[in-house]
Amino acid sequence: MNNKKSIIAFIIGFLFITSCNDDYLDRAPDDKKNEKEIFTRYAYVDQLVTDLYANCKSANKPLLFFNHFSSSAITDECSASSHEAAIPRQFQIGNYGPSQGMPDRSSVGQYWWDLWTKVRKANVILEGVEKYNTPDNPESGGAGDITRRVGETYFLRGYLHFLLLRAYGEIPYVDYVVNPDDEMVFEKLSVHDVVAKIIADADAAYQRVNASNGGTYFGRVDKGACLGLKAMALWIAATPMWNGGNFPDDTRLFKEQYTYDPARWLAVKEAAKAVMEAKDNSGNLRYRLYSASNETDFGDINGNNTSNSKVYKRLWDMFYDMQSIQQEWVWFVTRDKDTGWSGDVLPPTQGGHARQRPLQEQVDEYEYMAPDGYGYPIYAGRAVSDGYDDENPYESVRRDPRFYRDIRYHGSVYGNTVLNTASGNDAVGANYLSASSHTGYYMRKFYKDGWVRGSGTHIINGPAIWRLPEFIYMYCEAVNETGGPNQEIYDLLNGVRVRSFMAPIPPAALTDKALMNDYIQRERRVELFYENHRIWHTRLYMEADDAVELQKEQNYVNPDSWPYPKTQRWSHGMRPVEDPDGKIEVDGKKYKMVRFAVPDERVFRTPQSYLFPIMTDELKRTPGLVQNPGW
Incomplete structure (x- = not known):
């Protein structure tokens, strides 16, 4: 040489x-x-x-x-647009493999x-x-x-x-x-x-x-x-x-x-x-949980309340305040993305084209605060009697404050502007090719609240690769798995919820291992939304072939058959429908929300989709290696 x-x-x-x-x-x-x-x-x-x-x-x-996109769009967190070669969509429809390679431009x-x-x-x-x-x-x-x-x-x-x-x-x-x-x-x-x-x-x-x-x-x-x-x-x-899981068609x-x-x-x-x-x-x-500002502070980047008192300053500032980064982030990437990404994710009326759109599957995981002072999932048996109305799902009850920080929905207020997904450029699109959301939702997480395109740079320092809450959930799960629920983990979980101004877990979880696990997993999914976690969690827990989730799939009749199965083969959204008795008023008209199936042809193949394939040319160079199951 x-x-x-x-x-x-x-x-x-x-x-x-x-x-x-x-x-x-x-x-x-x-x-x-x-x-x-x-x-x-x-x-x-x-x-x-x-x-x-x-x-x-x-x-x-x-x-x-995935280059221009997060991993959220190949999970039940989000669905993706067709921009930048529609990389996530190629994963959604299973267009990858050891011979054809991974989706173009995704590396x-x-x-x-x-x-x-x-x-x-x-x-x-x-x-x-x-x-x-x-x-x-x-x-x-x-x-x-x-x-x-x-x-x-x-x-x-x-x-x-x-x-x-x-x-x-x-x-x-x-x-x-x-x-x-x-x-x-x-x-x-x-x-x-x-x-x-x-x-x-x-x-x-x-x-x-x-x-x-x-x-x-x-x-x-x-x-x-x-x-x-x-x-x-x-x-x-x-x-x-x-x-101990029942890995399907096991050739490991x-x-x-x-x-x-x-x-x-x-x-x-x-x-x-x-x-x-x-x-x-x-x-x-x-490490300590970030707790700057209080429950009265809804300030945006200019210190103004432009979210109709929905988004607490602490909840968006936790991704920007150096105090938060220094005391809560265990391992992280700085300046992960900048103004370009922020603009791309905005609704069309603000100059964006909604590259990744939250799914109803994710939205349903944000609990509500019940009259008894505790938090419950909207699919809990008591939700309706507590006031939850699926035709007015965002305001009929007070949802987890992280929901209002993470998701923009019909009637939500951002920068004193009300989002209208019923008409105009932000209306629910017919399919993923359109610039507007085809799920009825737009991303809000990781924005400095109140930022609009053209108002200056928007460097995003995170999300962290690992944050303190992830290890709290890990610890709580391990304690619950090996000895059952106790006061320690109940208090630890509620500590993260209190930081987010969320109601505590009901005391019933203190004596119910399965119920405590439900709360741990839901907390993990809500707190770590869009942080490159869900793609691995759903696979490591083999949710796509879990008997309970498969039963939900078999019982599915129409979009009203919720909660939806966590099998990664389903996509749903919500669209506003004009109704004189509707409880949501936007631009002088009344609406109710209606669930619908999103046509994004989502595929999860067992056992292929659990692990990435090793490319054929790599196996040729290293003949001692064996391909992953199903490939």
Whole structure:
């Protein structure tokens, strides 16, 4: 191979491009000159680690998991428009596979080949630093910067394997450098063996990084992130897909290892608790729920109440206030998207074309506040007697405040403007091709309340990849699973709800394990809406083939047959219909809301859709690997 390019040009312009044209990574085994130049200087290694951060964070951007779209549109959270090659729609209709590939233009570094490239980069760094005993940062006077960079790299290697595990299930664990001329001999491990290796990398990182980081280092790996990685990996291993669930048409290599073991939930309990109790450099709690502003503050970006007292300042500001980010976000991407995305998601009358539109399936999960002071789902047996009216679902009862922050609906107020989905450019569209919503809803979450196109930039710092509530739910689920409900988890769940100005869970859940689990799962779905969580949760819990959900599917008669099955094969919305007795008044006319089926041809194939396929050309290069079930 030609080794004439300078190492400086390589570092600046071609860092870790793993192709046959890359001089450094394709070097002959006996040519160590460039390698030595890199790994005997701290500044070069520091730059390699910094670039690896960028690579890793681009591989899991919650708002852009499928390039221009989040993963919400291939779940029962949202449906997508036809813009930007209609990438989510290709997933919805099952237009992907090991031979045809993933939908065109959807890769942002989140697939098999991209993730393994990044794993190799991490291994090159770890091997090079050890081999050449890279010196510490000369500008810090030997303060341990190189040790922290090594710790960060261990974390990132474990994190990359976590992303592979989450999407592909059984995978190899590659913790050594693979060179281009090496024989590609890899074999899958069981999920539980992979999790053990992720934990080992997280532990190695934990021993080397700071308890917390501030200033220019804020956002780099700290001990809390390492604990978070362990908890997330253990949670995957404890969920039904890998712990006792009835995986359909099971051809997994290590299926005998996936029988139910309660010890896996006990491990989740301990790991999630460790995150919740993590300390910062001063010995104080590292993470706390954000609680700035109060129940009287409905201020928008200008401090004005322009939402008809529906959207609390705390609930939108939690994604922008640095206090929230510093005290609640465990691992995150900054500046995930900007003004362009915000404008695209707006309704047509505000210059947008609603790229992703919330579904009724998601809207129905936001509870209401009952006269007895507790929160219940709108499909609870008592909902109607408590005042819930499905023809006036948004105002007949007071819904969870997160609903008003997350969803724009017929009659909702944004910037003192009332949304009309009955007529005009924002009316419910006939199909996903139209610019207006074909579900009857528009996105609101992640907006600085009151922002309109043309009023300045709208940089979105999140959502976080992992936030504190996720670990609270994880802990509560593990406690409930292994010992049943208790006062501790009841209080923890209500703590998140109180932060959101939501009514507490009814006390009946304190003595009912199944009811407590219902609240945990609904809380998770509402709090983490549109944060790249639902796509994995519905698969890990195998909801598409759950007997209860399949029974709902069999009992389905028409759109009024709700609650809808969580099998990922259904899409519904609501449209306003003029009615002289309607309770919703918009632009001088009265309406009632009517449910309808959304024609987006949603497909979920068993068992294919549970795991991403490995591309055929990848299997040819690595003949020891086995394709995922159903592909």
